[in-house]
Amino acid sequence: MQNNIWFKALVLGILIFSNWLTIAQTGVYGIDSNQSKVSFKISHMGALKVNGIFSQYSGQFIFRDEELLAVNCRVLVESVNTNSQERDDIIKNEAYFDIDNYPYIKFQADEFFVKDNNRNLKGLLRIKEGENTLTFPYDLTYDKTLDQVKLMAETEIKRKDFNLVFGSMNGLIGNKVRITLEIIATKQ
Template sequence: MKKLFLAAAVIIASGIVLVAYRPAQPAKGQAPLTGEPASGKFAGKWTIDKAHSNVKFTVTHMVVSEVDGSFKNFEGTLEHTKADYSDAKINFTVDVNSVDTDNENRDKHLKSADFFDAEKYPQMKFESTAFKPLGDNKYKLEGNLTIKDVTKPVSFDVTYGGTINTQRGAKAGFKAKTTVNRFDYNLKWDRATEAGGLVVSKEVHITINAELNEVK
């Protein structure tokens, strides 16, 4: 009887271990994080869902603090034929007049010729040249960024959030980050503090949270 009880205990314990170490399964309705669209197609075209996406930026102010802002109006598309998105072509356009830093006077200054000169150059544009998988849902996005009359190469660090099926269709999520020097794009308004640092730093940190809808 003791041997029978011991054998049963071992079987139960083994079962618990197997359950405890069973690989996690995707949530119901969610595709594996392989880059394949939730629809199961290897080729796809996606457009940005503006209601669930944002374009944000941060600059250092007076050397000691940061000011955040965003652009409220933007458009974007992604097209690919490979399951891992490695051949993705990405285009993104931002309406400069939609800049919002929660300060009306500052926003007017940003739209002026001191910075974006929005009346003359109403859009910023990005066009990709490469989208390189790095593993672990990380990518390096490379492309050309145009601000005002200047186009320069820029590189984004991208995290892929996965794809999912919903009642409204398939969705995919990405988060992209980069830092650019505003002086490179002729946003050259400059004023120094008493200590010698810039009132507004040269470096601008950009973050894009993009939720995409698959085009059927």
């Protein structure tokens, strides 16, 4: 009888400790915009490619046991840089990104899965009034010594899917936008 009580107490202790260990292994990682890069590429006038970056963004990754549970990010549209101040000013105006009314591009993901031996994430991308669900592969590396994670991903969106239609200039600007993410996040 006494052995049975000790056994139950031991099992209960193991269950409580393993639950605590799982909670302890969950972590929030903040994006380090000084080490990260958010870039894009779009065609212009059919043959030219315009490369751009956003220099200001923030967000968090939530992990458990080195696996992603959630991603929440936002990009300050005003920080766009295409190496042409004139073009950047045009991109920011009301006809394009309308930064006065829509200062951020936002992305949230909470679905992560493996398909064809690749990690994939699924989330909601919001640009101006448009929002669409995106699913794309990503690579993730975890540096235990620095307590950092690195997420690398590329995806392609169609700007018209986000109601980014630019009037008379619409035919000169490609519909497909290639997005490249190189994100470093450090445990908070």
